[in-house]
Amino acid sequence: MPVRDSLEYYIRLFANLRTDKSANRWPDRVRNRAPQKPILLLAVLDLLELNEIDSNLIEITEDLLDLFDKYWLEVLPFTRPSTLAMPFVRMESEGFWHLARRKEGEPLFGRPERSVAQLQERVFGAYLDEALYEHLRVETNRSILRSVLAGERYFSNEASKVLLQQGFVNREAFIYSEKLLKNPGDLTIRDTLPLEEEYLPVRGQGFRRAVVTAYSHRCALCGIRVRTLDGHTAVTAAHIVPWSETQDDRPANGMALCRMCHWTFDEGLLGVSQVYEVIASRQLNTLDNLPGYLTNLEGRGIVGPDRKPLWPDTESLQWHRENVLRTQ
Numbered sequence: 001m002p003v004r005d006s007l008e009y010y011i012r013l014f015a016n017l018r019t020d021k022s023a024n025r026w027p028d029r030v031r032n033r034a035p036q037k038p039i040l041l042l043a044v045l046d047l048l049e050l051n052e053i054d055s056n057l058i059e060i061t062e063d064l065l066d067l068f069d070k071y072w073l074e075v076l077p078f079t080r081p082s083t084l085a086m087p088f089v090r091m092e093s094e095g096f097w098h099l100a101r102r103k104e105g106e107p108l109f110g111r112p113e114r115s116v117a118q119l120q121e122r123v124f125g126a127y128l129d130e131a132l133y134e135h136l137r138v139e140t141n142r143s144i145l146r147s148v149l150a151g152e153r154y155f156s157n158e159a160s161k162v163l164l165q166q167g168f169v170n171r172e173a174f175i176y177s178e179k180l181l182k183n184p185g186d187l188t189i190r191d192t193l194p195l196e197e198e199y200l201p202v203r204g205q206g207f208r209r210a211v212v213t214a215y216s217h218r219c220a221l222c223g224i225r226v227r228t229l230d231g232h233t234a235v236t237a238a239h240i241v242p243w244s245e246t247q248d249d250r251p252a253n254g255m256a257l258c259r260m261c262h263w264t265f266d267e268g269l270l271g272v273s274q275v276y277e278v279i280a281s282r283q284l285n286t287l288d289n290l291p292g293y294l295t296n297l298e299g300r301g302i303v304g305p306d307r308k309p310l311w312p313d314t315e316s317l318q319w320h321r322e323n324v325l326r327t328q
């Protein structure tokens with residue numbers, strides 16, 4: 001066994017995480033093992049990379065939840081919904097991960113697979129062995145540990161490639177979305193990313209984070225805000241003028257919309273007026289349609305971001321009314 005607290009010591013621990021093993025429960029692409037722990041640590045590495053963790057305390061932030069989910073969906077898209085709560089608690093048995101409890105000595109739950117919301121009631125976050133935290137501040141160490149976590153020990157070759165690619169997207173998308181939020185009116189932000197195809201997911205994920213953050217997970221048209229106790233959100237980020245037309249990723253060319261409103265907006269059944277009121281196409285009320293609450297939105301003000309510069313710009317909305325909204 002390598003010397004305690006050395007990098008080699010932690011490489012060994014990362015390569016030997018205690019995980020559930022079962023060919024019935026877990027497919028080949030995760031080597032028939034529960035992938036939650038390596039995925040959680042990959043998300044933590046991303047946040048360290050981005051300086052979003054700048055002290056030895058890993059908090060349960062929206063970004064941590066989001067990055068965890070992004071990896072999860074890449075390796076186990078249809079198997080089951082993820083929850084960060086489970087690995088976050090169980091990691092404590094690995095010896096290098098220590099929960100920061102709100103009340104010292106308080107037991108967590110009988111079964112750790114509870115929700116993130118319940119977890120947050122009981123813990124602030126987790127801190128690492130001080131020696132491990134120091135190792136992780138060095139980029140080359142992070143990339144060594146990343147290759148262990150995303151490597152053949154826990155994932156098939158194909159899944160491993162996908163995870164490493166997703167790590168790249170996570171980090172680049174985060175940086176892109178921060179730029180979009182800081183300079184909401186600046187169309188040249190899009191030019192800070194190369195045009196190559198591999199950057200398309202970076203743009204998509206970065207735009208989504210910027211818009212969903214700007215609207216605090218609320219649908220601009222119907223106003224609903226639904227999140228699961230694990231932080232999964234009902235809203236998506238819609239481009240007002242489609243990306244294919246202008247490649248305009250400014251938050252002002254976007255709105256956070258629930259899935260129903262996103263579809264109706266893209267289909268031209270709903271639009272937004274020059275004074276930010278919802279316009280409903282007459283087609284909503286034709287044939288066998290039973291549009292329910294959608295028709296009640298007509299004339300109501302949209303629910304915009306707190307910051308005025310992040311609101312949809314009127315030219316984009318006009319383009320949508322002229323080119324997409326069905327007036328008949």
Ligand SMILES: [Zn+2]
Pocket residue numbers: 219220221222223224257258259260261262
């Ligand atoms: Zn909606």
